[in-house]
Amino acid sequence: MKVYGSAISSVTQKVLMVFAEKGQEPELVEVDPLKGEDKAPEHLARQPFGEIPVLDDDGFVLYESRAIIRYLDQRLPGPSLTPADLRARGLMEQWISVEQCEVSGPVWEIVRAGPVYDILRASDAGGLYPPPPQDAGAAARAHLERAFDIVDTALATQEFLAGAEFSLAECTWLPYLNYLFASRHGHLVTDRPNLAAWWQRVSTRPTWQRVGRVLERAN
Known part of the structure; x- marks a missing residue:
């Protein structure tokens, strides 16, 4: 493939x-x-x-x-990343939707409001990246604060987003939170104990160590 x-x-x-x-x-x-x-x-x-x-x-x-x-x-062969239990599967889809609607956009606003914006503007495709609104970063942080408070509450009673199992939901969240840490906004995660514990569990998986560390090497 x-x-x-x-x-x-x-x-x-x-x-x-x-x-x-x-x-x-x-x-x-x-x-x-x-x-x-x-x-x-x-x-x-x-x-x-x-x-x-x-x-x-x-x-x-x-x-x-x-x-x-x-x-x-x-x-693909291998362990399923979609829970067999209907309710757990519903939770997986819920958190994938939350990532799409509430998390990925604000993370992008935070990233492009920082030093990475200069890299984008200086690139060959710089014309495709207009300057962010002056207050975009602050608004995005406020939005993420609320979203992360909600997920922190959910993770108080379960190890993973869908419950007891690592799922596709984690696969969608990991890259965005990784970009927050790379943009020096990791405190939005670590300030919340349940979200921080979840991040520690998922970001130390050998699979993510291979995929996610490419961002560290690129910086």
Whole structure:
């Protein structure tokens, strides 16, 4: 299988994390958004919206990271990352939705309001990254404070987002929280004891150590 994406991209890391948890390794074809490669004609032929990642499974092409990870969980051998219990599965889907609607956007606002914005603007694709609103970082932090308070309460009575088992929900959350730490906003996680304990459990998994540390090497 081929994955078209970037090893330091949060959305690509979701996909790579599922491969790692399954004990598999795809062929990663680097598509660098900072060079505008995601908007190149050859990539648009795979992904007409000009985004990453894209999965190519023997000619079957699939895009959108959350769709890809659900597909891979069914497609690949290895332990299931979707709970068998209906209620636990519902919780997994709930927290994936929370990541999509309440977490990923504010994390991006925090990241681009910091030093990484200068890197984006100086890149070959700098014109695609307009300056963030002046108060975007503060608003994003306030939004995440509330969201993280909610997840901290939920994690008071369970080890993982879906309950007793590591699931696809963790695969979607890990990259964004990793970017918070890389952007010196890890205190938003560590200030909350249950969320901090969860982060310690999931971020020390050998699978994430392989996938997530690429961001440290890139800095």
